[in-house]
Amino acid sequence: MGEMVQKNHNATEQLLTTIEEGVLVLTINRPERRNALSPEIYTALHHALNDAIDDPAVGAIVLTGTGTAFSAGGDVARMAGATEEPLSFEQKIERLRTRTRISELLHTMDKPTIAMIRGPAVGAGLSLAMACDMRFSDTSARLGTAFLNVGLSGDFGGHYFLPKLVGMAKARELYLTTPILDAAASLQIGLLNQVVEPEALEPLVLSIARKLANGPRTAIAYMKQNLNQALDATLPEMLDSESWRHIRCTETADHKEATQAYIEKRAPRFKR
Secondary structure: OOOOEEEOOOOOOOEEEEEEOOEEEEEEOOHHHOOOEOHHHHHHHHHHHHHHHOOOOOOEEEEEEOOOOOEOOEOHHHHHHOOOOOOOHHHHHHHHHHHOHHHHHHHHOOOOEEEEEOOEEEOHHHHHHHHOOEEEEEOOOEEEOOHHHHOOOOOOOHHHHHHHHHOHHHHHHHHHHOOOEEHHHHHHOOOOOEEEOHHHHHHHHHHHHHHHHOOOHHHHHHHHHHHHHOOOOOHHHHHHHHHHHHHHHHOOHHHHHHHHHHHOOOOOOOOO
16 A cells, blocks of 8 residues: 555644545534535645645545545535525625535546545535545435425436436436435446445455556546537547547557557556
């Protein structure tokens, strides 16, 4: 195992960050509130993801929660006790849009992002999980939109991600009837990539993340760009982009090392 590096973004204990073997693990740390999201967590997550974009020590990101919950979403108790803020309607929109940049970064950054889910991932917590490239859970996972339960329409990109994962008809059902799905049901409709027993979750996720972090990073970045572009591109546009990125990869040291390793029947050794 490589040396673990502990980082502290935005000087908050509500988001724990570690880097080991190229994997940045971001752990939402409010177990007493089932890891409900707070202003401090929004800021810290935003900073941590921004920092990771250009950090060569980071090759993959895992988002998870402390204890028995991924995230219960927005802090309903804080909402209920909130006093009227001295902000205009437009300022409140701007603040929320800044916070939702977290989902945008998880989805669009060139480095792979993985949600490691235990227990509830609901509301904005589910939206953040869906923004990641992959979602792995143990059998305790419980997923739901939950916004209508507190009289809200929903945020953090859930309406963008959910129809693409489960189809529009199912997405409408999940938003409008607000069921809480167990791990098996979530896996069946494509909301999760894999479900394992609790003791197997962290080893599985970290193994996948380490492999990605130590893989051919240019090819991985371009593959993620291709997949994101394919959500809206025409076939000719996609073929143009695939061709450019594919040929660019043939010029990289990673490609040359991978092909040589294949010939020599050994594992490739990619340089950073």
